[in-house]
Amino acid sequence: MSNLSRDKRVVESTGKLLLAGFEGYEITPDCQAVKLIKIHKVRSFILGSKNFVNVPQITKLIDDLQTRAKLEGYERPLLIAVDQELGCCNAMFDEIALTQFPGAMGLAATDDVELIYKVGEALATELRSIGFNFLMGPDLDICSRMSNQLIGVRSFGSTVEDVTKYAIAFARGLKKGGILTCAKHFPGIGSSFVDNLLELPMMLETYTQLECFNVLPFKNLIDEGLIDSVHAGGVAVPNISPNEIHACLSPVIVQKLLRKNCKFDGLVVSECLELESLCRNVGLGQGAVLAILYARCDMVMVCSDYIYQEEALSSLTKAYESGNYDPIFAQSVRRIDELHRKLQWSEKIQLTSDLWNEHQKLSIQAYSKSITLVRDQEDVLPINKYFTKNDENNIVVLTPLITQIHPDVHNTNSEEARANSSKLYPCEDTFHDFGEQLAGYDESQDYKVLHTTYTANGLTTLHESLIENSKKTFQFH
Incomplete structure (x- = not known):
């Protein structure tokens, strides 16, 4: 060679x-x-x-x-x-x-x-x-x-x-x-x-x-x-x-x-x-x-x-x-x-x-079935047992202010999107939909849901005031 x-x-x-x-x-x-x-x-x-x-x-x-x-x-x-x-x-x-x-x-x-x-x-x-x-x-x-x-x-x-x-x-x-x-x-x-x-x-x-x-x-x-x-x-x-x-x-x-x-x-x-x-x-x-x-x-x-x-x-x-x-x-x-x-x-x-649409449906199915209750030692769920039709049923939802992994994907130039986003702090929309779903969970009861975020500094006196005046508080970590 x-x-x-x-x-x-x-x-x-x-x-x-x-x-x-x-x-x-x-x-x-x-x-x-x-x-x-x-x-x-x-x-x-x-x-x-x-x-x-x-x-x-x-x-x-x-x-x-x-x-x-x-x-x-x-x-x-x-x-x-x-x-x-x-x-x-x-x-x-x-x-x-x-x-x-x-x-x-x-x-x-x-x-x-x-x-x-x-x-x-x-x-x-x-x-x-x-x-x-x-x-x-x-x-x-x-x-x-x-x-x-x-x-x-x-x-x-x-x-x-x-x-x-x-x-x-x-x-x-x-x-x-x-x-x-x-x-x-x-x-x-x-x-x-x-x-x-x-x-x-x-x-x-x-x-x-x-x-x-x-x-x-x-x-x-x-x-x-x-x-x-x-x-x-x-x-x-x-x-x-x-x-x-x-x-x-x-x-x-x-x-x-x-x-x-x-x-x-x-x-x-x-x-x-x-x-x-x-x-x-x-x-x-x-x-x-x-x-x-x-x-x-x-x-x-x-x-x-x-x-x-x-x-x-x-x-x-x-x-x-x-x-x-x-x-x-x-x-x-x-x-x-x-x-x-x-x-x-x-x-x-x-x-x-058609295949793309099938994959979207499959994704929704997979995420829905993946939701798991890991622990409920205090028997908190379901939440509707805490409320009656005669109560004001005020709910406070506290969620961490998070940073999205791919923020650029969620940028949009539409006028409607800018108007909606101006009402929220960055990334608050991540949990915003959850609050809306919770508010409309049971038409027979009047759930008033207040959603706010907290930072790595923890809860402030304003958060404590909201918690004191609520019927139930849900804090996400």
């Missing part, structure tokens, strides 16, 4: 090993994404909020990316990934063109596997209509630590049985909708916490504990053939062995627990190597080499910085050129190629108005 042909093979092979992100809302001739495609032959990209304005804009961005890949002679489409977990954990939000569904905990609260299946299918269909073909999900973490701020509502439940039951339904829907899946965050980080001293996400389970609990949802979905790839987490696992720092850099986690124990021979993607604790402790170049050659992940994720992406590719290229790791590289490239062979240039679908 000539040096030129080997150099070309090295570039093409190492380019396949990177799942790259970039900033920007459009593709230009000299942008980061084009450099990654043209120079480094990168074939997989992950897009997120830093690329998103609205659905038409990101659809064009993806189309332009794929066009660039065609111009470079790529035989298969680019793998275009997105981290769209639903609920409040979405990379994209567009109420005009993208249906909002409950997150994993909300879906589990419905206890309706058929509904969850339909939501999975609807999500996959809408993502494919935009141009995505790869979802960073489902989330298979068991939320066994209730104070877990890393997972929380992103989990389908606190038991192996619940997570497996609902995740299987969701994954089947995703599969029916035609999108590739990447189960996360192996080996299951639902018990993790952030170590304040090390500034590092950490979990303290032993290998046996992981094997008997955390990984079981992954194993169950792998056995069902519902997982195309697995995302290895970046949490520290100090009790696995003295040398193990991060799960995605650990051969015990990836080779032994995932490959051997769970019998998974598909694609494994590392946590983003730009994760602060990981990058600080290991470094980008060394992290890429450890993830691929030591832990045996197949693809490393570097979500943003072009310099870091080049550092990762440079380190992998040097290892490849040494000739010492050819079997490992060949195995990873095989898995990546197998996944890419599932992609077709013509697979983008159209979202019809």
